[in-house]
Amino acid sequence: ANSYMILKFDFSGINTQSSATTFRGFREKTILSFKSFNTAYSLFSESEYQYIADGESPEINLKRFFETVKSKTAEKIYLMIDEYDHFANEVLSFRYSEFSEMVAQNGFVRKFYEVIKLETQEGIVDRVFITGVTPITLDSLTSGFNIARNHSGTEDFNEMMGFTEPEVEKILDEFYPEW
Numbered sequence: 001a002n003s004y005m006i007l008k009f010d011f012s013g014i015n016t017q018s019s020a021t022t023f024r025g026f027r028e029k030t031i032l033s034f035k036s037f038n039t040a041y042s043l044f045s046e047s048e049y050q051y052i053a054d055g056e057s058p059e060i061n062l063k064r065f066f067e068t069v070k071s072k073t074a075e076k077i078y079l080m081i082d083e084y085d086h087f088a089n090e091v092l093s094f095r096y097s098e099f100s101e102m103v104a105q106n107g108f109v110r111k112f113y114e115v116i117k118l119e120t121q122e123g124i125v126d127r128v129f130i131t132g133v134t135p136i137t138l139d140s141l142t143s144g145f146n147i148a149r150n151h152s153g154t155e156d157f158n159e160m161m162g163f164t165e166p167e168v169e170k171i172l173d174e175f176y177p178e179w
Contacts, residue, residue: 004075006037006077006078008078008079008082009030009079009081009082011079016107026109026112034065035049076124077126081128081131
């Protein structure tokens with residue numbers, strides 16, 4: 001039987017005050033995810049973790065992470081990304097040019113997702129599950145991460161995450177009986 005390890009990223013709560021804080025927050029969230037992964041699986045040493053964390057960009061940190069994991073095990077990774085677009089939506093709302101730079105061909109977010117795409121094609125990443133995807137952010141990354149299928153409009157998955165239509169109607173009835 002195949003066994004899987006789970007790598008989880010949560011990109012909520014990133015300080016988007018400037019390009020520098022956004023980059024730093026994204027990178028820090030990435031590195032914390034590697035620490036949590038290693039706490040769960042004890043796959044690499046402190047010096048190997050330091051090698052991963054010392055990369056100067058999220059893309060390099062992720063490349064080093066996969067390189068280290070592949071040197072230790074043949075197990076596959078399920079990659080879960082929560083609030084993938086949270087920080088991007090904040091930047092997009094107020095500073096479109098910074099958003100464009102992040103997802104441009106050489107932008108740090110696009111490069112990060114290109115690494116995931118490559119590692120999915122090479123086989124260490126078996127599945128990727130992403131939540132918090134807005135169409136504009138997803139469209140901005142399509143060439144960097146064009147291996148995904150958007151299931152948010154698939155009726156079979158409607159009740160998987162969030163509220164069902166009857167639940168929303170019940171809540172609305174309770175708070176707005178006149179609606």
